[in-house]
Amino acid sequence: MDMAIIGIVDTTFARFDMGRAAIHEIKQNVSVRIRRVTVPGIKDLPVAAKKLIEEEGCDIVIVLGMPGSQDKDKVCAHEASMGLIQAQLMTNTHIIEVFVHEDEAKDERELALLMETRAREHALNVVKLLFKPEQLTKEAGTGQRQGFEDVGQLRM
Numbered sequence: 001m002d003m004a005i006i007g008i009v010d011t012t013f014a015r016f017d018m019g020r021a022a023i024h025e026i027k028q029n030v031s032v033r034i035r036r037v038t039v040p041g042i043k044d045l046p047v048a049a050k051k052l053i054e055e056e057g058c059d060i061v062i063v064l065g066m067p068g069s070q071d072k073d074k075v076c077a078h079e080a081s082m083g084l085i086q087a088q089l090m091t092n093t094h095i096i097e098v099f100v101h102e103d104e105a106k107d108e109r110e111l112a113l114l115m116e117t118r119a120r121e122h123a124l125n126v127v128k129l130l131f132k133p134e135q136l137t138k139e140a141g142t143g144q145r146q147g148f149e150d151v152g153q154l155r156m
Contacts, residue, residue, distance in 0.1 A: 005058045006130070007035050008023055009038070009063045010036070013066060015115075018066075019036055021115075021116045022098075026126065029127050030127050035058055043080050046080060058093070059130060062095075062122060063095060065080070077099055094129055098118055115147075
């Protein structure tokens with residue numbers, strides 16, 4: 001098998017370089033080729049991800065964006081999510097959506113930390129999907145949360 005290719009798509013609208021954080025985390029864990037594309041906003045993510053899969057041969061893509069806090073931003077995030085789902089189904093390839101909504105944090109410091117942490121933790125999920133899927137099975141039902149403290153498993 002040739003060396004795996006991971007696609008990274010991020011946006012200029014985000015207030016933190018989530019793409020850099022994801023790439024750093026991936027490179028700390030596996031040897032792969034990375035193709036990065038930056039687009040203006042979250043509604044541009046689906047086509048960029050699809051192009052990375054179809055034109056660049058990416059085995060998986062992680063998309064990173066920061067929807068704003070206004071109602072119209074939440075609508076745009078939903079539309080982008082729907083486009084990402086459609087692109088996954090059209091290409092039969094995982095596209096891992098990593099959105100951090102601007103109103104998820106109480107201040108700018110917490111927002112930056114959340115953006116970095118979520119990008120890194122989802123980058124590890126990408127590595128697991130490609131190279132260690134059995135690890136995800138071991139984590140099934142354990143209440144994992146990317147960017148926040150895990151909530152834990154429910155017991156009967």
